[in-house]
Amino acid sequence: MLKLDASILGGKAPVDLDGKHHPVVDITSGGYPMQFELFGDRYQLQDPIGRDGMAIIYRGLDLRTGRVVAIKVLRDFYSTDPKFVARFQREAKAMSSLQHPNIVQFYDYGYTDGKYYIVMELIEGTDLRRYLRVRGILDIDTAVTIAHNVALGLGAAHSHGIVLRNVKPQNILLGRDGSIKLTDFGIVFVVNAERLTDTGATLGTVQYYAPEQAQGEIVGPAADVYALGNVMYEMLTGRTPFDGDNPVAIAMQHIHDQPVPPGQYNPNIPPALEEIILRCLEKVPEMRFRDGSQLARALETLDFSPPEG
Numbered sequence: 001m002l003k004l005d006a007s008i009l010g011g012k013a014p015v016d017l018d019g020k021h022h023p024v025v026d027i028t029s030g031g032y033p034m035q036f037e038l039f040g041d042r043y044q045l046q047d048p049i050g051r052d053g054m055a056i057i058y059r060g061l062d063l064r065t066g067r068v069v070a071i072k073v074l075r076d077f078y079s080t081d082p083k084f085v086a087r088f089q090r091e092a093k094a095m096s097s098l099q100h101p102n103i104v105q106f107y108d109y110g111y112t113d114g115k116y117y118i119v120m121e122l123i124e125g126t127d128l129r130r131y132l133r134v135r136g137i138l139d140i141d142t143a144v145t146i147a148h149n150v151a152l153g154l155g156a157a158h159s160h161g162i163v164l165r166n167v168k169p170q171n172i173l174l175g176r177d178g179s180i181k182l183t184d185f186g187i188v189f190v191v192n193a194e195r196l197t198d199t200g201a202t203l204g205t206v207q208y209y210a211p212e213q214a215q216g217e218i219v220g221p222a223a224d225v226y227a228l229g230n231v232m233y234e235m236l237t238g239r240t241p242f243d244g245d246n247p248v249a250i251a252m253q254h255i256h257d258q259p260v261p262p263g264q265y266n267p268n269i270p271p272a273l274e275e276i277i278l279r280c281l282e283k284v285p286e287m288r289f290r291d292g293s294q295l296a297r298a299l300e301t302l303d304f305s306p307p308e309g
Helices: 082-096 128-135 140-159 221-237 247-256 271-280 292-300
Strands: 043-051 055-062 068-074 106-112 115-121 125-127 172-175 180-182
Touching: 043 068, 068 082, 082 106, 082 115, 125 128, 128 172, 128 221, 140 172, 140 180, 140 221, 140 292, 221 271, 221 292, 271 292
Parallel strands: none
Antiparallel strands: 043 055, 055 068, 068 115, 106 115, 125 172, 172 180
């Protein structure tokens, strides 16, 4: 089991999914705390614990089971927009179809008094973005363990025809119990399903875009592999392969530039691991690992022993 720094995992202050501390902004129009509001005659809303672009996440209590849960509530601003409601419903549907130890478990979805919500497993801990900001560059074993668990979760999603399109440190949760789980299925693409929205859109965080995603093309599992390659690179070097002054400049680097081999920044990276990372970052999807499961198998068979002779 992965042992993480307890001092980093122990904080309970509200933290955005970008890892920054922010004043709590409540979703109620009056701005007053929504303490103990009841959703669906079952779920008691408690403290806000995070947010993403579309929703605010609350700690909650399932009054029927006594289970402590996380409740993701679509912001009022988006709850009257059919496009965002459809995206939120698509996230709920994608999560409900997946049961895997490396994916946050879905419990319920509902609508109460004009508010859409998703009830899911509560992970006590932090996200990888915040962890990296405190710890900096990770040791090889920790980085590989995190990457392997994420790859397993991606493999489960890919086997169900689901592409996340938004793999990044903010969406990788690290539990105090050593668990590592993917979250935020808000911009998933379901392969061979009718696309509800976003045709030609470039959704996600540009530092982790695959080249085909940066060009607004329809993406497959290899796009998630590319994003995880970026995350591995960052865990081991303290930087993403591509960065710049604006999103367009970064996107163009993903499309045209070759990454600096991570071993040039961190000579402790074994050549076999560097080879895996660079394969994830290939420009052509067919040159990468085809999905999360294939990448997980490659990480499982890594040989860190030095070459003979």
